[in-house]
Amino acid sequence: MELDKVGIDLGKTVFHLVALNRAGETVVRKKFSRSQLLRFTVNLNVRVIGMEACGGAHYVGRVLRDQGHDVRLMPAQYVKPFVKTNKNDFIDAEAIAEAVDRPRMRYVPIKSEGQLPAVLEDAEIMMSETLRLMLAQLLSELRQLTNQIVEIDQTIQRGADEQEAASG
Numbered sequence: 001m002e003l004d005k006v007g008i009d010l011g012k013t014v015f016h017l018v019a020l021n022r023a024g025e026t027v028v029r030k031k032f033s034r035s036q037l038l039r040f041t042v043n044l045n046v047r048v049i050g051m052e053a054c055g056g057a058h059y060v061g062r063v064l065r066d067q068g069h070d071v072r073l074m075p076a077q078y079v080k081p082f083v084k085t086n087k088n089d090f091i092d093a094e095a096i097a098e099a100v101d102r103p104r105m106r107y108v109p110i111k112s113e114g115q116l117p118a119v120l121e122d123a124e125i126m127m128s129e130t131l132r133l134m135l136a137q138l139l140s141e142l143r144q145l146t147n148q149i150v151e152i153d154q155t156i157q158r159g160a161d162e163q164e165a166a167s168g
Contacts, residue, residue: 003027003046007097008037009089010056016089019046020097029090034060042067050100052076052092053108061110072100073108 002021006028009016015037019028032040041049041064049064051057053073064071074096082095099105119125120136127135 003044004048005097005100006041006044006046006049007093007095007100008049008051008060009093009096010051010054010060011089014089015060016093018090018093018097020094024098026094029093031089038063038067041069044069048072048100050074050096052079052096058111062112065110071110072105073110074099074105075108078106 003019004022006017006019013033015032015034017028017030017032017037017040018026021027030040037060046069048070050072051061051074053075057073061071061073079092079095079099082099083091084095085091116135116139120132120139
């Protein structure tokens with residue numbers, strides 16, 4: 001099965017994926033958790049992957065790009081004209097797949113993790129103080145979680161090394 005375009009509708013915990021072949025026919029419709037999605041896409045051979053631009057899309061976009069995919073984020077208002085019928089997650093994913101390579105489509109650059117602190121510190125960016133504080137708190141939590149993940153990974157690795165040394 002040859003895949004040409006993939007559209008992913010991002011949810012909080014569930015992600016809907018629709019893949020089209022070169023003829024524009026839907027050949028894959030699947031629902032995933034985030035980890036299942038990233039395991040599915042790691043060996044996926046597809047020309048382009050599209051998603052609507054939102055906060056979570058930047059993280060998923062970076063991971064997919066690191067997997068070697070051509071990832072494009074689009075503003076939601078530019079995808080809406082491609083929705084064919086009553087809105088649901090699979091229909092949205094299909095519309096994203098159809099819109100992703102249109103000649104006049106506008107794309108949103110994938111933001112790096114390093115751009116969030118710069119946004120918070122830039123007084124020129126118009127946002128309320130409440131939003132600025134909430135984002136700063138979320139960034140702090142993200143850094144704490146990242147540190148915890150590193151510590152857990154190191155603990156697991158030490159345990160594996162010790163077990164290997166004891167059995168070898």
